Amino acid sequence: MEENQVKKLVLIGGSAGSLEVLMHVLPELSTGLAFPIVIVLHRKHSDDLTLEELIAMKTLVPVKEVEDKTVMTNGAIYIVPSDYHLLFEKDGTLALDASEKVNYSRPSIDVVFESAADAFGPSVIAILLSGSNADGAFGCSRIKENGGTIIIQDPKSAGMSYMPSSAIQMVEPDMVVDMDEIASVINRI
Amino acid sequence: MTDERELDLLINEVYEYYGYDFSGYSQASFGRRISRLMEVDGFKSFADFLSKVRSEPEYFKRMVEEITVNVTEMFRDPAFYRVLRTTILPELATKPFIRIWHAGCSTGEEVYSMAIMLEEANLMHKALLYATDINPQVLETAKKGIFPLRMMKEYSENYVHSGGKNDFSGYYTANYGFAKFNERFTEKMVFAQHNLVSDRSFNEFDLILCRNVLIYFDKQLQDHALSLFDESLANLGYLALGTKESIKFSSIQKKYQQHDRDKIWKKIK
Numbered sequence: 001m002e003e004n005q006v007k008k009l010v011l012i013g014g015s016a017g018s019l020e021v022l023m024h025v026l027p028e029l030s031t032g033l034a035f036p037i038v039i040v041l042h043r044k045h046s047d048d049l050t051l052e053e054l055i056a057m058k059t060l061v062p063v064k065e066v067e068d069k070t071v072m073t074n075g076a077i078y079i080v081p082s083d084y085h086l087l088f089e090k091d092g093t094l095a096l097d098a099s100e101k102v103n104y105s106r107p108s109i110d111v112v113f114e115s116a117a118d119a120f121g122p123s124v125i126a127i128l129l130s131g132s133n134a135d136g137a138f139g140c141s142r143i144k145e146n147g148g149t150i151i152i153q154d155p156k157s158a159g160m161s162y163m164p165s166s167a168i169q170m171v172e173p174d175m176v177v178d179m180d181e182i183a184s185v186i187n188r189i
Numbered sequence: 190m191t192d193e194r195e196l197d198l199l200i201n202e203v204y205e206y207y208g209y210d211f212s213g214y215s216q217a218s219f220g221r222r223i224s225r226l227m228e229v230d231g232f233k234s235f236a237d238f239l240s241k242v243r244s245e246p247e248y249f250k251r252m253v254e255e256i257t258v259n260v261t262e263m264f265r266d267p268a269f270y271r272v273l274r275t276t277i278l279p280e281l282a283t284k285p286f287i288r289i290w291h292a293g294c295s296t297g298e299e300v301y302s303m304a305i306m307l308e309e310a311n312l313m314h315k316a317l318l319y320a321t322d323i324n325p326q327v328l329e330t331a332k333k334g335i336f337p338l339r340m341m342k343e344y345s346e347n348y349v350h351s352g353g354k355n356d357f358s359g360y361y362t363a364n365y366g367f368a369k370f371n372e373r374f375t376e377k378m379v380f381a382q383h384n385l386v387s388d389r390s391f392n393e394f395d396l397i398l399c400r401n402v403l404i405y406f407d408k409q410l411q412d413h414a415l416s417l418f419d420e421s422l423a424n425l426g427y428l429a430l431g432t433k434e435s436i437k438f439s440s441i442q443k444k445y446q447q448h449d450r451d452k453i454w455k456k457i458k
């Protein structure tokens with residue numbers, strides 16, 4: 001139990017143009033990482049399985065199904081299901097929420113990031129990728145306020161620069177990275 | 190973010206003043222709803238918020254509404270309704286009488302969806318739909334069966350995906366931006382305030398739906414609610430939950446058999 005306690009948490013958020021980035025990053029992730037990775041992407045309702053399958057196909061890191069009150073374990077990937085917001089309990093339990101959309105999105109990146117900041121404070125490392133709306137920017141600043149780390153995909157290398165640029169305007173990121181660097185950054189955490 | 194001690198204080202005061210017990214709600218969700226409410230209503234301090242909740246029952250009502258999230262749709266998750274339509278209802282059809290409980294029915298979209306399916310299966314004459322919620326306001330809306338007309342396009346698409354073959358617009362009359370569902374549906378419904386935290390089982394049912402309600406509870410309260418459903422289900426009756434909810438790891442699990450990979454369980458013991 002001890003070694004499975006979540007001490008660090010990596011979040012990856014993105015919208016338009018971020019799936020390509022993930023397809024590039026995922027195969028290079030090491031197995032046995034000492035933290036869970038939670039991925040939140042904007043997508044249309046009901047293509048759940050395809051996204052999970054797509055991600056599972058590209059990585060040796062186990063992809064676990066997210067249901068309400070799923071308990072996170074280290075070294076696994078969790079994908080936020082479509083049409084729900086995802087929240088974190090302090091004990092590492094995931095709670096789903098079907099309340100109103102935020103930034104026209106459910107799941108919303110802000111909601112995931114803010115909840116992680118509240119539950120895990122300085123242990124949160126968030127990576128924000130390509131996208132064409134500003135979801136995620138507030139979440140990044142909340143993570144920063146609570147002592148967490150912010151990594152943002154270089155808007156110049158992003159398929160859609162609006163999401164990473166908006167976040168950079170709101171917070172000073174700890175790192176701005178190219179698509180090629182993301183996997184090694186995660187592996188080194 | 191409201192801190193934990195503040196939330197505990199609020200929960201205690203609310204219980205003392207109004208008798209509602211929110212201590213079993215998911216902390217993450219409860220905290221987020223309260224922060225959101227304070228922000229929307231422009232509270233600068235938690236103390237101000239607390240004193241308003243305490244002194245103004247009307248404002249307390251607003252708080253309950255905000256915490257208990259009543260977002261809903263007709264034929265939400267069409268694939269789920271398709272399974273009800275094609276396998277569960279035909280099985281219930283063999284019974285002389287069909288009692289259904291919608292626990293946490295919100296404004297009733299789910300209940301009217303069920304009524305439409307029952308009618309299409311020719312079961313309406315022997316069915317009764319009990320619809321309950323903690324929040325009396327949403328029940329008022331549900332009783333009227335009046336929903337925004339602008340939602341009908343989406344609902345009618347959901348209806349078609351659920352296997353509906355009729356002209357969906359035939360089920361309501363449109364007027365001034367609202368769709369009023371036919372009263373023959375409402376006549377088969379019984380509405381009542383019922384709190385899953387503190388109220389008891391009140392009848393025996395053949396099918397219980399409780400969708401997207403348990404996600405707002407912690408594990409312990411979920412288990413309490415599931416036991417209440419278990420007590421209220423007839424043998425071989427069905428329990429249906431939301432797409433991301435489960436009876437896995439609960440104390441009632443061993444008495445139930447899951448229907449394929451759907452969020453529908455049959456009581457077998």
Ligand SMILES: C[S@@+](CC[C@H](N)C(=O)[O-])C[C@H]1O[C@@H](n2cnc3c(N)ncnc32)[C@H](O)[C@@H]1O
Binds near residue numbers: 260265292322385
């Ligand atoms: C998100 S809605 C779900 C509506 C519908 N079942 C659906 O899936 O679309 C949640 C509902 O649960 C109700 N609820 C929350 N806590 C409750 C409790 N303790 N007892 C009964 N109903 C409750 C809320 O008032 C709200 O209407």
